[in-house]
Amino acid sequence: MKSSVDTNLATRPSESGRVVSLKTPDTVSSTKRIKRSFRQIRAENVFRRTLIIVALAMVALVLGIMLTLIFQSTLSIKSSGLGYLWGKTWDPVRDIFGAYPFILGTLLTSFLALAISIPFSFAVAVFLGEYYPQGWFPNLLKNTVELIAAVPSVIYGFWGLAVLVPIVRSFETKIGVEPVGLGIFTSAIILAIMVIPYAASLGRSMIHMVPSNLKEAAYSLGATRWEVIRSVIFPYTKSGLFAGVLLSLGRALGETMAVTMVIGNTSLIPKSIFAPGNTMASVIANEFTEADHPVYLSALIELGLVLFLVTVVINMVGKRLVGKFTNE
Amino acid sequence: MISMKNNVKYRIGKSTGFQALTILLACSCVVPLIFILIYILQAGLTKINWHFLTNLPKPVGESGGGIANALLGSIIIILVASVIAIPFGILCGIYLSENRKSRLAYWSRLCVDILQGVPSIVIGIVAYFWLVKPLGGFSAISGSVALAIMMLPIIIRSTEETLKLLPDSLREAGFALGLPFHRVVLKVIVPCGISGILSGVMLSVARIAGETAPLLFTAFGNPYMSFNLLKPMQSLPLLIFNYATSPYNDWHDLAWGASCILLIWVLALNIFTKLMTRKWKVQL
Amino acid sequence: MKTLKSLALAAFAVAISGSMMITGCNGSGTAPKADSSANDNAMIGAGSTFDNPLFSKMFSEYNKLNGLKVNYQSIGSGGGIQQLTSKTVDFGASDAPLNGKQDSALSAPVIHIPVTAGAVVISYNLPDVKDTLMLTPDVLAKIYLGEIKKWNDAKIQAINKGVKLPATDIVVAHRSDGSGTTNIFTTYLTKVSKDWESKVGKGSSVNWPVGLGGKGNEGVAGSVKQTPGGIGYVELAYAVQNNMAFAKMQNKAGKFITPSIASVTAAANIDIPADAKVSLTNTDAAEGYPISGFSWVLIYKEQKYNDRTADKATKMLKLIQWMVHDGQQFSGPLNYAPLSDKAVSVADAQLKTVTYDGKPVLQ
Numbered sequence: 001m002k003s004s005v006d007t008n009l010a011t012r013p014s015e016s017g018r019v020v021s022l023k024t025p026d027t028v029s030s031t032k033r034i035k036r037s038f039r040q041i042r043a044e045n046v047f048r049r050t051l052i053i054v055a056l057a058m059v060a061l062v063l064g065i066m067l068t069l070i071f072q073s074t075l076s077i078k079s080s081g082l083g084y085l086w087g088k089t090w091d092p093v094r095d096i097f098g099a100y101p102f103i104l105g106t107l108l109t110s111f112l113a114l115a116i117s118i119p120f121s122f123a124v125a126v127f128l129g130e131y132y133p134q135g136w137f138p139n140l141l142k143n144t145v146e147l148i149a150a151v152p153s154v155i156y157g158f159w160g161l162a163v164l165v166p167i168v169r170s171f172e173t174k175i176g177v178e179p180v181g182l183g184i185f186t187s188a189i190i191l192a193i194m195v196i197p198y199a200a201s202l203g204r205s206m207i208h209m210v211p212s213n214l215k216e217a218a219y220s221l222g223a224t225r226w227e228v229i230r231s232v233i234f235p236y237t238k239s240g241l242f243a244g245v246l247l248s249l250g251r252a253l254g255e256t257m258a259v260t261m262v263i264g265n266t267s268l269i270p271k272s273i274f275a276p277g278n279t280m281a282s283v284i285a286n287e288f289t290e291a292d293h294p295v296y297l298s299a300l301i302e303l304g305l306v307l308f309l310v311t312v313v314i315n316m317v318g319k320r321l322v323g324k325f326t327n328e
Numbered sequence: 329m330i331s332m333k334n335n336v337k338y339r340i341g342k343s344t345g346f347q348a349l350t351i352l353l354a355c356s357c358v359v360p361l362i363f364i365l366i367y368i369l370q371a372g373l374t375k376i377n378w379h380f381l382t383n384l385p386k387p388v389g390e391s392g393g394g395i396a397n398a399l400l401g402s403i404i405i406i407l408v409a410s411v412i413a414i415p416f417g418i419l420c421g422i423y424l425s426e427n428r429k430s431r432l433a434y435w436s437r438l439c440v441d442i443l444q445g446v447p448s449i450v451i452g453i454v455a456y457f458w459l460v461k462p463l464g465g466f467s468a469i470s471g472s473v474a475l476a477i478m479m480l481p482i483i484i485r486s487t488e489e490t491l492k493l494l495p496d497s498l499r500e501a502g503f504a505l506g507l508p509f510h511r512v513v514l515k516v517i518v519p520c521g522i523s524g525i526l527s528g529v530m531l532s533v534a535r536i537a538g539e540t541a542p543l544l545f546t547a548f549g550n551p552y553m554s555f556n557l558l559k560p561m562q563s564l565p566l567l568i569f570n571y572a573t574s575p576y577n578d579w580h581d582l583a584w585g586a587s588c589i590l591l592i593w594v595l596a597l598n599i600f601t602k603l604m605t606r607k608w609k610v611q612l
Numbered sequence: 613m614k615t616l617k618s619l620a621l622a623a624f625a626v627a628i629s630g631s632m633m634i635t636g637c638n639g640s641g642t643a644p645k646a647d648s649s650a651n652d653n654a655m656i657g658a659g660s661t662f663d664n665p666l667f668s669k670m671f672s673e674y675n676k677l678n679g680l681k682v683n684y685q686s687i688g689s690g691g692g693i694q695q696l697t698s699k700t701v702d703f704g705a706s707d708a709p710l711n712g713k714q715d716s717a718l719s720a721p722v723i724h725i726p727v728t729a730g731a732v733v734i735s736y737n738l739p740d741v742k743d744t745l746m747l748t749p750d751v752l753a754k755i756y757l758g759e760i761k762k763w764n765d766a767k768i769q770a771i772n773k774g775v776k777l778p779a780t781d782i783v784v785a786h787r788s789d790g791s792g793t794t795n796i797f798t799t800y801l802t803k804v805s806k807d808w809e810s811k812v813g814k815g816s817s818v819n820w821p822v823g824l825g826g827k828g829n830e831g832v833a834g835s836v837k838q839t840p841g842g843i844g845y846v847e848l849a850y851a852v853q854n855n856m857a858f859a860k861m862q863n864k865a866g867k868f869i870t871p872s873i874a875s876v877t878a879a880a881n882i883d884i885p886a887d888a889k890v891s892l893t894n895t896d897a898a899e900g901y902p903i904s905g906f907s908w909v910l911i912y913k914e915q916k917y918n919d920r921t922a923d924k925a926t927k928m929l930k931l932i933q934w935m936v937h938d939g940q941q942f943s944g945p946l947n948y949a950p951l952s953d954k955a956v957s958v959a960d961a962q963l964k965t966v967t968y969d970g971k972p973v974l975q
Contacts, residue, residue: 040508040511043508043510044509047510047513047514051422052432054416054419055420056432057420058420058439058440058480058484059439061439061480062442062443063439064454065450068454068457089819091818091819093813093814093819094813096819120356123349123354124353124354126350128354144361145357146598147361147595147599150535150598151361151364151538151591151595152537152590152591154538154565155538155591158368158587159363159364163363182826193361224342224343225343225346226342226347250441250445251445256447256449260788261827265789266820266823266824266825278788278825281447284450285449285541285789286817288691289687289691289789290791290817292693292714293714294713297694301453304450308450312442315438315442315445316438319438386672387669387671388668461698464700465656465701466700548658551671551672551683551684560656560683560685572830574664576665
């Protein structure tokens with residue numbers, strides 16, 4: 001790092017030096033030049049190495065997080081074994097720790113959220129990417145949609161509790177389920193709102209990248225706008241759209257505060273999508289401060305580890321799929 | 329002939345219908361955001377005044393009091409987090425954009441994706457075991473490190489994506505002039521993509537400004553003013569979290585005011601970034 | 613272009629300073645330990661959320677008197693115990709006494725000093741019922757076990773004669789986060805109901821048979837307030853501040869007691885063992901409210917650990933002494949119950965046992 005700064009300084013006087021070198025014998029300037037190029041090469045090597053070290057450090061960081069989680073959860077892994085994953089009871093008083101209700105809750109909320117948000121985020125992507133790529137209104141819409149991702153999740157939680165829960169409750173009364181308001185359905189709605197921008201912005205930029213000659217060819221054959229979108233744009237951008245969905249999924253899986261505030265927080269296995277439940281992240285947030293004995297704490301950290309591993313798997317799968325789509 | 333005409337009508341109708349649906353769905357995305365903004369502003373805006381911004385919080389039973397320590401603490405913690413995360417993130421982003429196909433790039437890109445998915449509370453736990461325990465106490469710096477880890481994925485991604493979009497001809501022109509690799513990157517590529525990188529940085533700051541969970545076991549909070557990085561420090565999200573769950577209306581008012589400030593701060597950062605990118609005409 | 617260039621340079625400068633900082637931090641990992649003992653005018657405590665409002669008032673007043681800056685963070689009772697165990701704080705605060713598992717995790721003995729007492733009230737949402745509801749321990753346990761499902765159940769009606777109870781479902785709410793409040797509540801139910809003891813048990817967070825979890829008092833109160841037919845347990849201070857309806861509970865002596873500061877202090881006026889680890893739930897006191905409990909400050913009995921100074925130990929004990937005596941005047945206005953005389957004398961005796969390097973700190 002330091003030597004690269006040196007070369008910056010070293011090159012500056014050399015420009016005036018070059019003027020001088022016209023008058024002096026060739027040998028002097030050439031040794032100077034060789035010295036300079038050595039320095040350049042060294043700086044270049046240092047720079048390349050720094051980049052590699054940083055990239056390695058990135059890997060080390062994530063590995064370090066994983067190892068810390070594994071190390072801190074050994075106690076629970078030893079006491080509960082693999083049964084932890086499908087154990088149906090979570091009872092800190094009797095030291096029975098089963099993560100199944102939370103894993104189920106996490107999957108239910110996240111996929112439900114995706115199902116709700118996909119039509120909206122794709123609509124935004126198509127709207128901005130194809131129908132109205134320019135103008136003040138699409139610009140405003142684009143920026144506003146991106147602002148959705150900026151609102152802190154605590155604030156989503158507050159709002160959900162104050163505004164959304166009563167709405168859901170009256171809806172539940174109408175369709176005849178127990179009118180609780182809090183629950184998996186409500187948190188899925190909140191999550192759906194929160195993850196819209198991720199799939200939308202990636203989808204938009206993908207749709208932007210569709211070559212116009214492809215679209216024009218389709219139009220010239222008499223295709224309507226919808227047909228162009230369906231038969232040209234969607235097939236061309238499907239890997240990008242899918243990557244956006246995965247991005248949304250990853251965000252939904254790990255979301256903590258907003259979900260914690262509206263999911264109802266019970267360790268029972270949810271009976272329907274309107275029932276209260278718990279996600280892995282929300283259990284950690286709820287109980288971490290009160291985990292008063294080592295096994296309990298360790299069981300919570302193991303939950304963090306499971307969540308971590310799930311994100312690893314999703315990302316691996318996502319990469320494979322995206323790679324496949326782009327190769328086709 | 330008639331059937332074909334109908335068919336065309338049907339197709340056009342379908343197309344128009346889809347367009348209408350798209351517009352409807354796209355515009356309805358904004359509705360919740362507007363509701364949230366109105367709700368928080370209504371609850372919080374009346375609480376904010378000069379006194380609120382410059383005083384320390386008061387205990388229960390005494391009205392008034394402010395959030396000066398939390399504001400200042402948030403700023404310090406975020407600044408330190410940025411100092412740690414920005415160079416690391418940009419360098420990593422440069423590596424990823426310059427070495428697209430290498431094995432290390434594959435793994436480190438994967439790690440970035442994973443890191444983005446790790447829940448903030450888990451990062452808080454990890455930072456606790458890495459810094460708080462070895463240092464023997466809570467400290468602002470450990471909070472900064474936790475937040476820095478959360479900033480990384482956003483900075484790296486935006487740097488990588490921005491630099492990838494730059495035409496290869498730029499790079500090649502640099503090399504053709506005989507410039508060494510580091511000078512091409514630092515003097516040609518990074519300056520060309522600087523606005524994209526900077527907006528990534530600002531987005532990451534906006535993202536962590538509202539994080540509570542990683543600070544709970546690291547920065548810890550402090551009812552007094554503190555400038556010592558090795559001591560506990562207060563921050564806005566912590567203050568909101570603590571006061572919003574208390575039974576007293578005075579403290580609720582503080583929490584609403586603080587939420588409002590946090591929201592304005594985060595949105596302002598975002599909007600500023602947007603304006604900046606538009607001024608510099610970058611595509612993100 | 614010039615601005616871009618300078619920005620790039622600035623970014624680069626930041627990069628260098630940043631990487632220096634990282635190495636600098638790694639290098640000076642051991643430095644702050646020596647630093648922390650030098651600054652003795654600050655005290656760090658962590659624990660019970662229940663104590664937080666009272667402590668904030670007490671510590672602010674104490675700061676005016678002595679200039680000592682006490683930083684108390686309400687991370688939860690279990691968290692307070694955890695942090696005390698790993699010695700990252702000077703004192704912990706908890707609504708539940710240490711249990712066997714927690715004791716065994718500690719490296720040195722810890723003493724309990726009672727500082728205040730609080731009550732858990734049963735709040736309900738029945739818009740059409742104007743009279744104050746009365747509940748017996750048995751009915752309460754059955755509601756929380758999910759055995760009584762309707763408000764007009766014969767068992768509830770039998771206690772509340774003449775009250776017209778609606779046929780709505782009972783929607784049970786409980787704390788989702790582990791909390792001292794939950795601990796007091798479940799300890800009570802464990803004492804009064806055999807079924808509860810065998811099926812659920814006591815603890816800061818338990819495996820609830822029915823009901824909705826809400827985060828914090830707010831969460832439970834929200835569920836109760838917004839759901840007709842809701843029932844939940846919250847802290848007295850919270851219920852009073854928010855004008856919530858709460859039930860009279862039947863105590864051990866058979867009386868129906870309205871939760872109030874007076875009835876909690878009455879509940880605490882019992883014989884307290886020397887180690888102060890006593891549960892006030894299901895109190896023997898005739899006028900005492902049955903679901904109440906102490907909150908304790910937890911400190912190490914031997915104050916010479918890590919690199920603490922004798923000065924710091926003295927300052928902390930003086931602080932706690934002040935809280936037990938003069939500090940009690942602040943409890944009433946905040947809906948906390950002041951310590952009973954018996955509790956104060958036990959607290960004083962406990963404080964005298966604290967030593968620094970083997971010698972008592974307070975004479």
